[in-house]
Amino acid sequence: MSTTDFARLLTRYLSQHLPAQRSLSSHTIESYRDTFKLLLRFGHEERGWEFEYITLSQIDRSCIEAFLDWLESSRHSGVATRNQRLAALRAFFRWVSYEAPESIEMTQRILGIPWKKTTQPIVTYLTPEAMKMLLAQPDRQTSRGHRDTTLLAPLYDTGARVQEIADVRVRDLRLSEPTVITLTGKGSKRRVVPLMTGTAILVSEYMVQYQLTRPQSQDHPLFFNRQHHPLSRWGITYILNKYVESARLLYPGGFPDTVSPHVMRHSKAMHLLQAGVNLIYIRDLLGHSDVTTTEIYARADAKMKREALEAATIPAMDISPMSWTEDSDLMGWLTQLGTRAL
Numbered sequence: 286m287s288t289t290d291f292a293r294l295l296t297r298y299l300s301q302h303l304p305a306q307r308s309l310s311s312h313t314i315e316s317y318r319d320t321f322k323l324l325l326r327f328g329h330e331e332r333g334w335e336f337e338y339i340t341l342s343q344i345d346r347s348c349i350e351a352f353l354d355w356l357e358s359s360r361h362s363g364v365a366t367r368n369q370r371l372a373a374l375r376a377f378f379r380w381v382s383y384e385a386p387e388s389i390e391m392t393q394r395i396l397g398i399p400w401k402k403t404t405q406p407i408v409t410y411l412t413p414e415a416m417k418m419l420l421a422q423p424d425r426q427t428s429r430g431h432r433d434t435t436l437l438a439p440l441y442d443t444g445a446r447v448q449e450i451a452d453v454r455v456r457d458l459r460l461s462e463p464t465v466i467t468l469t470g471k472g473s474k475r476r477v478v479p480l481m482t483g484t485a486i487l488v489s490e491y492m493v494q495y496q497l498t499r500p501q502s503q504d505h506p507l508f509f510n511r512q513h514h515p516l517s518r519w520g521i522t523y524i525l526n527k528y529v530e531s532a533r534l535l536y537p538g539g540f541p542d543t544v545s546p547h548v549m550r551h552s553k554a555m556h557l558l559q560a561g562v563n564l565i566y567i568r569d570l571l572g573h574s575d576v577t578t579t580e581i582y583a584r585a586d587a588k589m590k591r592e593a594l595e596a597a598t599i600p601a602m603d604i605s606p607m608s609w610t611e612d613s614d615l616m617g618w619l620t621q622l623g624t625r626a627l
Contacts, residue, residue, distance in 0.1 A: 291341045294384060295321060298377055308473050320373040327352045346394040349374060364403040371398060408585040410551040415539040416441060422528035433524055435491040436508050440546060442484045444553035444571050446470065447518045447546035456503040460489050470572040478570060522546055554582045
């Protein structure tokens with residue numbers, strides 16, 4: 286194999302396979318790219334690699350395992366980040382096993398690298414009372430406050446990811462009955478989500494105020510900055526946190542330490558679940574590809590209910606678990622069983 290096999294394969298993977306065949310978004314491709322940038326940095330700093338001479342054979346299982354250890358020890362990456370980088374590498378080498386079958390033994394060994402176990406993350410969400418308090422914070426009598434209310438309401442109402450809201454264009458809205466918004470999620474998958482009446486009124490008034498109802502505005506971002514560019518994820522997060530801080534003063538203890546746009550998504554899912562909405566409908570609203578992903582909300586809700594019941598229950602008697610070795614009848618039966626077997 287030539288000395289440029291890795292460079293050729295990686296270039297084809299990032300520039301052709303991911304965008305054209307898998308239709309991944311630019312943000313997802315950037316995440317894959319960043320994994321390989323870190324891998325190359327590791328190779329240069331720890332193994333003296335010269336970038337123009339790297340071969341596929343150098344990146345074997347021991348190299349990948351050392352790279353993952355380096356992420357945790359030198360860059361202080363968490364387990365979730367480590368597993369995310371491993372997922373990107375495994376996807377690449379799975380593709381390589383088809384494109385360069387002569388390397389299949391090496392790629393299979395890499396694909397066998399296990400995930401590192403991590404604790405199940407706690408679903409952080411706001412109570413309905415906290416959400417009402419948050420959405421009431423912007424001053425709707427001002428132009429900026431009206432915009433911010435119109436931004437936060439659909440962010441919660443649709444359960445959208447922050448990038449999905451940032452990417453919404455005017456043409457993605459239908460304000461005639463039934464009012465809906467089309468969101469573009471991971472893998473460029475599009476889904477149609479209903480807008481509740483109050484949110485639809487907010488959006489309609491906002492579009493009139495900012496002159497977005499004209500035919501030439503169809504491709505204009507719904508939420509934009511002073512340069513008329515779409516609000517970034519960071520810009521939306523900044524706006525959200527500004528109102529979280531003011532709501533925190535009015536509702537002490539009602540908000541977690543960190544409230545990100547994804548907490549709004551979690552909150553919508555939990556509120557729907559607690560209202561008795563079927564998990565299948567919640568899955569479709571959130572754009573999950575599998576209902577097992579949506580089940581994290583059911584597990585979190587069950588845990589919360591159990592803890593509330595335990596806290597409110599007065600035990601009738603103190604029943605401590607008895608060791609099975611203290612059950613003389615059971616021990617006798619097992620002894621007789623063993624004797625008969627002999």
